[in-house]
Amino acid sequence: MTSAGEFRPHRVVVLALDGLLPFELGIPHRIFGRPKDAQGRLLYEVVTCSVRPPGPVETDADFAVHVPNGPEALASADTVIVPASFELGPVFEAGRLTDELASALARIRPGTRLASICTGAYVLAAAGYLDGRPATTHWADAERFQRLFPKVRVDADVLFIDAGDVLTSAGVAAGIDLCLHMVRRDFGTAVANDVARRTVVPPHRDGGQAQYIERPVPDPQLSTTTAARAWALGRLHEPIQLRDMAGQESMSVRTFTRRFREETGISPGQWLTQQRVERARQLLESTGLPMDQVARESGFGTAQSMRQHLQAALGVTPTAYRRTFRAAGGAERQDGAGVRR
Structure with a gap:
């Protein structure tokens, strides 16, 4: 925890394991490497480490990457991210960590936020971090993941799951959704949206993994629901x-x-609620409108209804959310002190 007035960026440590996917390794650096405060200071510090001393780590491509930090970097992390790897051996086969990996993970301080991208969830599960918790991974691996780790409550239909201090994402590009979500959770919608715009990705994707599972190709002459969604967003x-x-x-x-x-992975009602929650968040962050008016503008009708939906979706009340993220009152967050340590 930083002292009053002291600035320290939130330290994200990415654990690079042999057989890693270069794309997934780059996601945390791209997303967390962009957010800045009003003084132009980076809000996150992103470093990469290995389970071994500094040196090359093999990828699933025809090149290796040089990783400048050994496992000791994990001890200084505020957030640890584990991308997928194709060479996890005993982790995939028997659900247990290698001695080298177990020793590295033992350096992580209690209370550190943990996250995985795609099958990086196998590492968190093998370490026991997901026991009794909801979690997700790539839909193609979900059945095996559940068999290997029966104590984990696997949900293969979502893009990511936020279980508080442990977060998991679905396959590959869902890591972008997860990292943007963490930025949104740490610094609010406006900061996350700015990162999304600069990365040229949507700030929030609709639906879950169900829309990416292979199905018979539909007749291209059939209508989609795109126009209906656009119509609903306007009202x-x-x-x-x-x-x-x-x-x-x-x-x-x-x-x-x-x-x-079929197209979004969720029902129309669930989709509408998601969009209204996002609209309420934007209004709470960017305006001083009374709660009743925010509720009406976002489609919840009453402040009580909005409170119930935001509490369910975000775990906080509208008043607490505004107090944390409202730009006019967020100076305490601009110095990085508002981020979970």
């Missing part, structure tokens, strides 16, 4: 009925609901 502040959304695509409610879930 989140109004009551929106499922039949109205279906009507935008000239579909029956039953057909529209099935097609919507």
